[in-house]
Every structure is written in C-alpha cells, then in structure tokens.
Amino acid sequence: MDFVVIGGDAAGMSAASRAKRNRPDMNVIVLEKTMDVSYSACGMPYNIADPARDLNDLVVRQAEVFREKQGITLLTAHHVEGIDRKGRNVRGTTDAGAYFEFSYDKLLIATGARAVKPDLPGVDRPGVMVLKNLEEGRRIKDYIRDRKVKKAVIIGMGYIALEMSEALVNRGIETTLVKSRPGLLPWMAQELSAEVKAELEANGVGMYPGNPVKRIEETSGSGLKVVCEGLDLFCDMVILAVGVTPNSEFSGEAGIDLGAGKAISVDKRLMTSDPHIYAAGDCADAIHVVTGKKAWIPLALRANRAGWAVADNVCGKNVELEGIAGTAVFKVFDLEVAKTGLNAGEAAAAGFEPVSAVVSTRSRAHGHPGNTTLHLCMVGDKKSGRLLGLQMVGKEGAAHRINAAAVALHAKMRVEKFAQSDLAYAPPFGPVWDPMLTAANQLQKDLE
Amino acid sequence: MDFVVIGGDAAGMSAASRAKRNRPDMNVIVLEKTMDVSYSACGMPYNIADPARDLNDLVVRQAEVFREKQGITLLTAHHVEGIDRKGRNVRGTTDAGAYFEFSYDKLLIATGARAVKPDLPGVDRPGVMVLKNLEEGRRIKDYIRDRKVKKAVIIGMGYIALEMSEALVNRGIETTLVKSRPGLLPWMAQELSAEVKAELEANGVGMYPGNPVKRIEETSGSGLKVVCEGLDLFCDMVILAVGVTPNSEFSGEAGIDLGAGKAISVDKRLMTSDPHIYAAGDCADAIHVVTGKKAWIPLALRANRAGWAVADNVCGKNVELEGIAGTAVFKVFDLEVAKTGLNAGEAAAAGFEPVSAVVSTRSRAHGHPGNTTLHLCMVGDKKSGRLLGLQMVGKEGAAHRINAAAVALHAKMRVEKFAQSDLAYAPPFGPVWDPMLTAANQLQKDLE
Numbered sequence: 001m002d003f004v005v006i007g008g009d010a011a012g013m014s015a016a017s018r019a020k021r022n023r024p025d026m027n028v029i030v031l032e033k034t035m036d037v038s039y040s041a042c043g044m045p046y047n048i049a050d051p052a053r054d055l056n057d058l059v060v061r062q063a064e065v066f067r068e069k070q071g072i073t074l075l076t077a078h079h080v081e082g083i084d085r086k087g088r089n090v091r092g093t094t095d096a097g098a099y100f101e102f103s104y105d106k107l108l109i110a111t112g113a114r115a116v117k118p119d120l121p122g123v124d125r126p127g128v129m130v131l132k133n134l135e136e137g138r139r140i141k142d143y144i145r146d147r148k149v150k151k152a153v154i155i156g157m158g159y160i161a162l163e164m165s166e167a168l169v170n171r172g173i174e175t176t177l178v179k180s181r182p183g184l185l186p187w188m189a190q191e192l193s194a195e196v197k198a199e200l201e202a203n204g205v206g207m208y209p210g211n212p213v214k215r216i217e218e219t220s221g222s223g224l225k226v227v228c229e230g231l232d233l234f235c236d237m238v239i240l241a242v243g244v245t246p247n248s249e250f251s252g253e254a255g256i257d258l259g260a261g262k263a264i265s266v267d268k269r270l271m272t273s274d275p276h277i278y279a280a281g282d283c284a285d286a287i288h289v290v291t292g293k294k295a296w297i298p299l300a301l302r303a304n305r306a307g308w309a310v311a312d313n314v315c316g317k318n319v320e321l322e323g324i325a326g327t328a329v330f331k332v333f334d335l336e337v338a339k340t341g342l343n344a345g346e347a348a349a350a351g352f353e354p355v356s357a358v359v360s361t362r363s364r365a366h367g368h369p370g371n372t373t374l375h376l377c378m379v380g381d382k383k384s385g386r387l388l389g390l391q392m393v394g395k396e397g398a399a400h401r402i403n404a405a406a407v408a409l410h411a412k413m414r415v416e417k418f419a420q421s422d423l424a425y426a427p428p429f430g431p432v433w434d435p436m437l438t439a440a441n442q443l444q445k446d447l448e
Numbered sequence: 449m450d451f452v453v454i455g456g457d458a459a460g461m462s463a464a465s466r467a468k469r470n471r472p473d474m475n476v477i478v479l480e481k482t483m484d485v486s487y488s489a490c491g492m493p494y495n496i497a498d499p500a501r502d503l504n505d506l507v508v509r510q511a512e513v514f515r516e517k518q519g520i521t522l523l524t525a526h527h528v529e530g531i532d533r534k535g536r537n538v539r540g541t542t543d544a545g546a547y548f549e550f551s552y553d554k555l556l557i558a559t560g561a562r563a564v565k566p567d568l569p570g571v572d573r574p575g576v577m578v579l580k581n582l583e584e585g586r587r588i589k590d591y592i593r594d595r596k597v598k599k600a601v602i603i604g605m606g607y608i609a610l611e612m613s614e615a616l617v618n619r620g621i622e623t624t625l626v627k628s629r630p631g632l633l634p635w636m637a638q639e640l641s642a643e644v645k646a647e648l649e650a651n652g653v654g655m656y657p658g659n660p661v662k663r664i665e666e667t668s669g670s671g672l673k674v675v676c677e678g679l680d681l682f683c684d685m686v687i688l689a690v691g692v693t694p695n696s697e698f699s700g701e702a703g704i705d706l707g708a709g710k711a712i713s714v715d716k717r718l719m720t721s722d723p724h725i726y727a728a729g730d731c732a733d734a735i736h737v738v739t740g741k742k743a744w745i746p747l748a749l750r751a752n753r754a755g756w757a758v759a760d761n762v763c764g765k766n767v768e769l770e771g772i773a774g775t776a777v778f779k780v781f782d783l784e785v786a787k788t789g790l791n792a793g794e795a796a797a798a799g800f801e802p803v804s805a806v807v808s809t810r811s812r813a814h815g816h817p818g819n820t821t822l823h824l825c826m827v828g829d830k831k832s833g834r835l836l837g838l839q840m841v842g843k844e845g846a847a848h849r850i851n852a853a854a855v856a857l858h859a860k861m862r863v864e865k866f867a868q869s870d871l872a873y874a875p876p877f878g879p880v881w882d883p884m885l886t887a888a889n890q891l892q893k894d895l896e
Contacts, residue, residue, distance in 0.1 A: 010880070040814050043875045047815070057815040289870070300880045301873050322868040329872035338872055366488050367495070367505040397848055399877040403884070404851035407869050411859035420770040421855050422737070424777035424786055425749050427491045429847040432458070432748045436851070 001026050003314055004090060004102050006080045007110035007247075008032030009039065009133075010300055011281025013061070014307025015108050015314075016072050022315040024071070029102055031078040031092065036134040037063050042300055044137040045160070049167035051145065055138050075100075083107070083254040085274055106276055106314045109256075109264060110307065111247035113282035113298050118155070118242050122216030127224055128238040131160060140239065149173055149236040153226045155213055156241035157184055159330040159337075162196070164239055165205045166333050175205050176233055178226065179242070182210035187343050189377035191358050192393040199335045208233070244298060246283040260285040261296030268320040270310045278313065280306035287323035289410055290341050290388055291350040297326050326389075327406040329399045338402035341389025341409045344379050353382040357443035361435040363397045365427035372396060378405075378415070378439040380447050385414040390436065397429070401436060415443050449474050451762055452538060452552035454528045455695075456480030457487065457581075458748055459729025460558035461509070462755025463762075464520050470763040472519070477550055479526040479540065484582040485511050490748055492585040493608070497615035499593065503586050523548075531555070531702040533722055554724055554762045557704075557712060558755065559695035561730035561746050566603070566690050570664030575672055576686040579608060588687065597621055597684040601674045603661055604689035605632055607778040607785075610644070612687055613653045614781050623653050624681055626674065627690070630658035635791050637825035639806050640841040647783045656681075692746060694731040708733040709744030716768035718758045726761065728754035735771035737858055738789050738836055739798040745774050774837075775854040777847045786850035789837030789857045792827050801830035805891035809883040811845045813875035820844060826853075826863070826887040828895050833862040838884065845878060852884060863891050 003019050005012045008030045016028050030037070040058045047053050066072045077095035084091070089103040115130035117123050127147070129140050143149065151174045154161045161177055168175045177200070184200075184207060185193040200207060211228040216238055219225050226233040246263040257273035259265030264272055264279035268287065272279050282298035284306065302324055312319040327340040347354035356379050363372045374394035381388055390405040392398035408418045419440035425432050433441070451467050453460045456478045464476050478485070488506045495501050514520045525543035532539070537551040563578035565571050575595070577588050591597065599622045602609045609625055616623040625648075632648075632655060633641040648655060659676040664686055667673050674681040694711040705721035707713030712720055712727035716735065720727050730746035732754065750772055760767040775788040795802035804827050811820045822842035829836055838853040840846035856866045867888035873880050881889070 040875065040880075042873070042880075043813055043815055046817075046875055050817070053815075060814050299873065301871065301882075301885075304880055305868075322865070323870075325870040327870045327872045329874045329877055331874060331876045336877070340870070340872070365491055366508050367491055369494075369498070399872060399874070400845055400848035401851060403849060403869070403871045403882065404855045406871055407852045407855045407859070407861070407866070410865065410869050411855070411861060413855070413859060417770070417858065418855070420753075421851070421858050422771075422773040422775045422788070423749065423851045423854055424775045424788070424847060425490070425747065426777045426779060426847070427488065427494055428779045429777055429784070432488075432490075432752055434749075434851065437749075 001105045002103060003028050003106050003108070004104035005030045005108045005110060006090065007112055007281065008037035008074065008076070009041070009110070009112055009281070010303035011307040012108065012110035013038040013066065014304045015110065015280060015311045016066070017070060018308050018311035019314055020070050020072055022311060027073070029073040030075065031080050031090070031102070032074070032076045033079045034133055034135055035076045037066065037074065037076065039134050041133065044131060045163035045167040048137065048141050048144070049170040051171065055134065055141055058134065080250065082250050085254055085277070088276060104276070106278070108310050109251050109272070109277065109279040109283060110281045111283045113244040113246045115240060116243045116245050117240060118213070120213060120215055123240065125216055125218060125224065127236065128216055128240065130240045131164065132244060143237060144171065144173070147236055151235040152237045152239065153178060153233045153235040154239045154241055155179065155226070156243065157209060158241060158243065161241035162332045163330055164241060165200065166331070169203055169205060176208065176235070177205060178208040178211050178213060178228055178233060180212040184209055188391055189343070189356065189358055192375050192377055192391055195375055195393045196332055196335060196337060199333050203333045244282070246296065246298070248283050251279070260294040263296040265294065269313050269318070270306050270321065271313070278310040280310050289323040289325050293350065295324065295326070297324055299328060322410065325406045325409040327402060329402060334395050335393060336396065336398035337393050338398040339389070339391045340402050340406040341387070342379060343389055343391065347379055347381065347388045352388055354379050354388060355382050355443065355446045357439050357446055359435070359439045359442050361438050362431050363394055364429065365431055368427040374398060374435045376435055376439040378443045380415040380443050382447055385416055385447055387413050387415045387418050390439070397435070404436060415440050415447060419444055449553045450551060451476050451554050451556070452550050453478045453556045453558060454538065455558035455560055455729065456485035456522060456524065457489070457558070457560055457729070458751035459755035460556065461486040461514065462752045463556050463558065463728060463759045464514070465518060466756050466759035467762055468518050468520055470759060475521070477521040478523065479528050479538070479550070480522070480524045481527045482581055482583055483524045485514065485522060485524065487582045489581065492579060493611035493615040496585065496589050496592070497618040499619065503582065503589055506582065528698065530698050533702055533725070536724060552724070554726070556758050557699050557720070557725065557727040557731060558729045559731045561692040561694045563688060564691045564693050565688060566661070568661060568663055571688065573664055573666060573672065575684065576664055576688065578688045579612065580692060591685060592619065592621070595684055599683040600685045600687065601626060601681045601683040602687045602689055603627065603674070604691065605657060606689060606691065609689035610648070610780045611778055612689060613648065614779070617651055617653060624656065624683070625653060626656040626659050626661060626676055626681060628660040632657055636839055637791070637804065637806055640823050640825055640839055643823055643841045644780055644783060644785060647781050651781045692730070694744065694746070696731050699727070708742040711744040713742065717761050717766070718754050718769065719761070726758040728758050737771040737773050741798065743772065743774070745772055747776060770858065773854045773857045775850060777850060782843050783841060784844065784846035785841050786846040787837070787839045788850050788854040790827060791837055791839065795827055795829065795836045800836055802827050802836060803830050803891065803894045805887050805894055807887045807890050809886050810879050811842055812877065813879055816875040822846060822883045824883055824887040826891045828863040828891050830895055833864055833895055835861050835863045835866050838887070845883070849884060863888050863895060867892055
C-alpha cells in the first residue's frame with residue numbers, strides 16, 4: 001500500500017512513523033516543502049532568546065533517521081501543488097524545478113498553517129518577518145545577530161507576539177507591541193488580562209493596542225518605521241504576528257470540504273470528505289468537546305495525536321478522536337497564562353447561558369513564604385450547570401493546574417461535581433482549597 | 449437550635465462559621481481541648497524550618513474573631529469526655545478542673561486524629577516528641593532553640609517524617625530516619641521511591657528502614673540513644689512520626705459506629721449512626737471514589753469540605769459529599785511527590801485486576817533549558833479499562849498535574865478516554881505529550 005503524506009512536521013511525521021511501525025511493509029512517502037522536518041516550532045521564541053543556542057536544536061528527529069532507520073521515503077523541498085482525487089495522485093514541483101507526481105492508496109494532508117501576512121504596504125521589506133516555520137525562525141535569529149537589532153516592533157498581541165516580546169527583551173532589544181484592534185488578549189477576562197499587561201509593562205514592553213497599522217516604511221537610515229494611526233514606531237526589525245491561517249488551498253481546489261476557519265473538515269477518524277484522504281495537524285479542524293461543534297484551534301498536541309490516529313486508521317484500526325477542549329498555556333516573562341474550554345463570549349455564541357466567577361487566591365498555603373496571587377475566571381452554564389471553561393494567570397500554579405479543568409470538560413462535568421474533586425494540598429503548592437475549587441465554589445453559588 | 453461542635457480546627461471551625469453564616473440565630477458552641485483553633489497544621493514543618501517565624505503565624509483566624517465578629521461560643525481548654533446520646537448532651541472537664549455539660553440539638557464530632565505513640569520504653573522521655581497539633585509544634589520548635597539541637601532521629605518514614613527531615617536539615621540539624629518495617633514509602637512504585645531515596649541521600653539524611661526500634665535511652669551526657677535492632681542512633685531529639693489514629697474513643701464508647709481505621713463511620717451527608725450526630729475531619733471516614741468503599745485518609749481539604757457540608761445539613765440543606773480519591777502531595781527537598789487513587793496493591797485488594805505503567809519523561813519540551821525528569825506510575829484495571837491511580841515524582845510538574853488524574857478518578861474515566869484529554873502544552877511547562885498522556889498511552893497498550 002502507498003501511503004503519501006504531505007507535510008513533514010508534527011502531524012505528518014507522527015503519522016509516517018507510526019504507519020511504518022504498524023506495517024513495516026507499507027510504502028510511506030512524505031513530501032515536505034521546506035528542508036526541515038519534525039521540529040518543535042513552539043520552542044522557537046525560547047531558542048531565539050538565547051544567542052548561544054543553535055536553532056537546529058529544535059529538530060526532534062533528523063531526516064536521516066526517518067530515512068535510514070525507519071525506512072520512510074522522506075522528500076524535502078517538494079512542493080505539492082495539486083491533488084487528482086480521481087486518479088489518486090499528488091503532483092508538484094521541487095525546489096530545483098523538477099515536476100513530480102506520486103500516486104496513493106491513502107493520502108494524509110498535513111500541510112499545517114502559515115503566519116498571516118497582513119495586506120499592508122511594506123510587509124515585504126527586508127527586516128519585516130513572520131514566525132511559523134523553522135526557516136522563518138532562522139531568518140529572524142540571523143537578522144538579530146547580523147544587524148545587531150536594538151529595537152523591534154511586533155505587530156499583533158497574541159501569544160506568539162507575547163512570547164516573542166519576552167525573547168527579544170531577554171536579548172536586550174527594546175520591544176513594542178502594536179495592533180489594530182483594542183484590548184490586550186480580548187478573549188481573556190479583563191481582571192486577568194490586566195495582570196498580563198502589568199507584567200509586560202514591568203518588563204518594559206511598549207503596548208499600543210487599538211492603533212491600526214497603515215504601512216511599514218524604510219527610514220533614511222537603515223531602519224524601519226511602522227506607521228500607525230496617530231503613532232509612528234521606529235525600529236530595526238518588525239515581526240508580523242497577527243495570526244495564522246490553514247494551508248488548505250490546494251485541498252479546497254481539489255474539492256475537499258473545508259470547515260471551521262477554512263481548515264480542512266475532518267470527522268472523528270480524521271477522514272476528509274474523500275474517504276481516501278485524511279487531514280491532520282494545523283490544517284485540519286476538530287470537534288470541540290464543550291460545544292460539540294467544529295472548531296479550528298491549531299495546537300501541537302492535537303497535531304501529534306491526530307497523526308497517530310491517521311496512521312492507525314490507514315492501517316485498518318478504527319481510531320476515533322474525541323476532540324479538543326482548546327487547552328493552551330503560555331509564559332509571559334514570570335507569568336503563567338492558561339486556558340481551557342470557552343470564555344463567556346464563546347459560550348454565549350455556542351448557545352449556553354454563561355455565568356463567570358472571577359477569583360484571586362494565594363498560590364501557597366496561609367503563612368507559607370513565597371506566596372503570589374493566582375487569578376482565575378471560571379465559566380459555567382446556568383441552564384445545565386456544566387463547567388464550560390477556565391482561565392488562570394499567575395506567577396506559579398497555572399500551567400499544570402489547568403489540566404484538571406480540561407479533564408473535567410472532557411467528562412462534561414457539572415460545576416457542582418467539579419467542586420467536589422479531591423485535589424492535592426500541601427503548603428508549598430497551594431491553599432487547602434485549591435484555587436480551582438475556590439472558583440468552582442463561587443461559581444456554583446452564582447449558578448444556583 | 450443548639451449546634452455543638454467538639455473540636456476547633458479545620459472541620460470544626462469550618463462547620464461553626466458556616467452554620468452561623470447560614471443561620472445567624474443559631475446557638476453555635478465549639479468545645480476545643482487545646483488553646484488553639486483554626487490553624488494550618490500542615491504548615492508546621494515549614495514553620496519549624498525557619499527560626500525567625502512565629503509558630504502562631506499558622507493560625508488562620510484568631511479565637512477572638514470567631515467569638516466577637518462571628519458570635520460563636522468558642523470555649524478552649526474544654527476536654528469533652530463523654531456523650532449522652534439519649535439526653536443529647538456532652539460532658540467534660542476544663543483545664544482548670546471544672547465540670548461542664550452542654551445539651552445539643554445537633555452535634556458535630558470533629559476531634560481529629562493524634563500522632564500514634566509507639567509502645568516503646570522511653571517514649572515519654574524529655575526530647576522525645578510527636579507532631580500533630582500546634583502545641584506539639586511549639587514544643588519541638590522551642591526544644592530545638594533551647595537545647596540547640598544538633599542531631600535528631602525521626603522514627604517513621606511517612607510524609608510527615610520526610611517533611612520534618614527537610615525542616616531539620618534546613619536548620620543545620622543532622623537528621624536520621626529509622627523505622628521498623630523495610631522500604632522507604634512502600635506504597636510507592638519502587639522506581640519512584642528510589643528517586644525520593646536519592647534526594648534524601650543527596651541532602652545528607654540518614655535512612656535505616658527495616659531496623660525495629662527497641663527503646664529510647666538517655667545517654668550519660670544529656671543526649672538520647674535510639675536503640676534499634678543492630679543499630680544505636682545517638683541524638684539530642686527524637687521525633688515520633690509513625691502514623692496517626694483517629695480520636696474516636698468517646699464516640700465509640702457512646703455507641704456511635706466506628707468504621708475504617710477506627711474512624712467514625714459517616715454517610716455521604718456526614719451523619720453518623722446517630723441521626724443527631726455528625727462527624728467530620730480527621731476523626732471520620734469517607735467513601736473512596738475509586739473503590740466505592742469506606743476509607744480513612746485524614747487530609748485537610750476533606751476536613752474543610754466536610755465541615756461546610758455538616759453546617760449545611762444541620763441548617764436543613766441536603767448536601768452529599770461524593771468522596772475522596774486519596775489525592776496527596778508533599779515536598780521532599782527539591783522533589784515534588786504526588787499521588788491520587790490506588791496503587792497496584794490497593795487495587796488488587798479492592799478486587800480490581802491492576803496493570804501498572806511506569807514511565808519517565810522530560811519535564812519540559814525537547815531542547816528547552818532546565819529540563820528535569822518526571823517519573824510516573826499509572827495504574828489501570830484490566831477488566832474495565834478504568835484509570836485507578838497515578839503517582840508522580842519529579843523536581844517540577846508533579847504537584848499540580850496530579851489534579852487532572854484526580855478529576856478523572858471522580859469521573860470514573862477509562863484510561864483510553866483519559867489518554868484523549870486535551871492537556872496544556874508550552875515548552876517551559878512540559879513536552880508536547882503531557883507526561884500523564886505518555887503514561888496513559890503506555891498503560892493503554894498494556895491494558896489491550
């Protein structure tokens with residue numbers, strides 16, 4: 001059997017490896033458009049922060065290992081340009097300009113997502129860069145070194161923008177965030193996003209939300225000027241971090257159904273509207289376990305898990321994935337920011353009747369040294385009593401705690417039941433009533 | 449209505465406060481045998497570790513606040529000695545020798561537990577102490593200061609013993625642990641307890657498991673000698689930490705049913721075998737959510753939660769507690785040790801067919817600086833596929849992660865479903881596949 005995989009990062013290589021492990025006789029072909037496979041894209045901001053580290057440290061497994069040890073036909077610099085679903089083959093061009101064509105019995109589209117380039121004059125100037133794949137990471141890191149970057153502007157204020165602001169500040173670069181729409185992290189409860197704002201301010205990061213960017217100009221020196229409404233920002237480097245979009249164009253052109261966020265629509269088995277074609281990773285959608293509806297939330301764990309599931313399904317097992325809860329965590333300087341499930345706005349849009357409880361608790365027991373404050377916003381449904389989501393911000397205790405709420409969302413737990421959970425307590429790690437229980441107790445009162 | 453509470457710590461004061469809040473007209477009387485109420489007993493080792501801190505820092509709310517602000521009749525130095533269930537009154541003696549008697553409409557027994565004093569010659573010598581209540585904590589802290597303790601022996605190797613060994617080492621006291629039975633933390637998977645052993649060794653703590661203690665003698669100087677089989681240990685102070693036992697004697701004598709571990713048997717509403725009498729906290733048992741059977745696992749969260757539930761039930765609400773999962777966490781020097789649910793032995797004893805997966809993973813993403821190793825042992829049931837328990841040991845990421853598994857136990861999740869959880873990922877906080885998912889994936893294979 002010929003199993004062709006388009007895309008050689010998390011989902012693609014997870015699928016290829018597992019398929020070959022499941023069925024060593026299978027002909028597994030991976031077509032990757034860049035020169036890089038199987039790397040930790042999420043690690044790029046932390047790597048860029050440290051000039052002594054090689055960006056290639058982020059490669060989890062070298063292409064040679066896949067080729068020589070695992071027997072996978074792994075072809076880099078292969079740009080797929082089209083799928084002939086009737087003839088069951090994919091075609092494209094290599095970096096060297098050669099045409100290629102591969103036929104498949106089963107196909108996996110794992111083309112990922114790419115950074116959105118806003119439609120602004122000047123986005124193609126040297127020094128204006130995006131960060132999604134490893135090559136883009138190299139370009140930024142090299143640029144910082146070669147141009148001795150002293151000032152940077154990041155357009156966008158999502159978590160990649162925030163992680164990059166930390167990385168750049170850690171390299172001594174004066175960093176300013178700007179975005180067109182108002183509000184820092186508008187998906188977050190205001191009490192919590194205020195903590196993030198304070199942390200960024202404390203670390204000297206400039207913030208200009210609500211200042212639409214009009215163009216990027218070159219200055220008379222060798223610098224750049226980001227021209228915004230009512231504001232000019234001067235810098236040596238601009239990072240565009242306004243969001244990502246799925247690489248689903250040739251899939252759509254081939255007549256494969258697209259769904260949420262123009263991602264490729266897949267069922268629980270990761271099958272697309274064509275039963276010979278699967279999709280996984282950042283290019284594919286998923287079922288949200290809270291709403292039961294399709295959502296596009298491209299994250300690494302889902303990509304890896306979906307890659308495995310595709311391999312199993314291609315090999316004749318029948319594996320269904322339950323879905324995603326939208327669990328995410330990131331670090332902003334000394335703050336941990338975590339979320340799972342829905343915020344109140346998303347919950348209302350999904351037809352729930354959301355009630356939120358916002359609480360602040362100590363991160364350690366009464367009287368224990370080193371206490372900091374943990375801020376939580378828990379959302380429940382007035383009608384059913386169900387837990388719908390949780391957000392947490394604090395210097396400690398947010399990143400790993402969020403998992404308990406994520407599991408509760410998978411179990412479709414009511415707030416009342418979650419509040420009964422026997423959670424861990426010891427003075428160095430939290431108060432007797434875990435902060436999540438304090439939030440749940442409060443929310444339960446509001447739900448009654 | 450007269451609501452009498454015996455015992456003024458976590459369960460008792462939680463109940464008294466909430467009852468008075470629920471029904472300000474209620475006559476709430478608390479009878480506490482010591483002079484201390486409402487303190488964080490779990491914080492004692494950390495307080496003792498710091499000579500600059502006052503032990504009274506651990507008092508969460510002063511007696512005066514309960515009396516004056518909350519209108520609770522709080523009587524310290526009142527030893528209850530008996531309950532007349534027919535006449536509905538309790539009787540006892542004060543520290544000053546006065547007899548007292550109070551009648552009740554509803555009674556809460558929240559007498560807690562006490563440290564077991566082993567039946568050994570010499571356990572009553574000066575310098576031989578236990579640690580459970582605040583007065584005992586003061587005695588130890590004062591003794592260390594007054595006698596300038598240089599060497600200590602702790603009899604027992606449970607988590608109180610381990611926390612105290614850290615506290616004493618932090619005060620520059622040479623510390624040795626000894627116990628009669630073999631094995632450090634025998635309830636823990638051997639691969640995990642080996643990590644704890646290595647951490648204690650690295651911090652210079654002596655360990656002698658499997659050396660039955662025969663007696664404690666005074667030496668010709670002012671020191672003590674702990675005489676064990678095949679071993680004499682010389683020191684200035686001995687701490688007995690061989691376990692705790694519920695203070696249930698006068699309850700048993702009054703004909704109230706005792707259950708697991710001689711704790712007072714209660715139903716989901718915390719009611720004892722006498723419908724006018726409730727019990728909560730370390731003196732009462734609970735339903736274990738994994739086995740569905742009664743268990744006695746005295747921990748602080750349950751005490752607080754049960755106190756609230758009693759208050760609500762006494763006030764006419766009908767609150768049922770689901771039960772406990774046996775979730776616990778403690779710190780041993782730089783290690784976090786966490787558990788929830790059953791180990792393989794407990795699972796087999798409860799009628800399950802346990803299968804264990806032991807895995808070691810990185811604590812952070814591939815290539816992220818500061819990586820340490822996290823060790824996990826996950827237990828599932830071969831017959832039902834249910835998740836039964838999890839243990840974790842590592843320098844970071846164990847204490848809060850365990851809560852996700854605890855919630856899964858409350859939800860009676862199968863390992864297969866838990867393995868599908870959408871857990872949080874960011875490079876500073878863990879690998880893409882959360883360590884618990886790696887364990888669940890491994891366990892799932894073994895369960896198939």
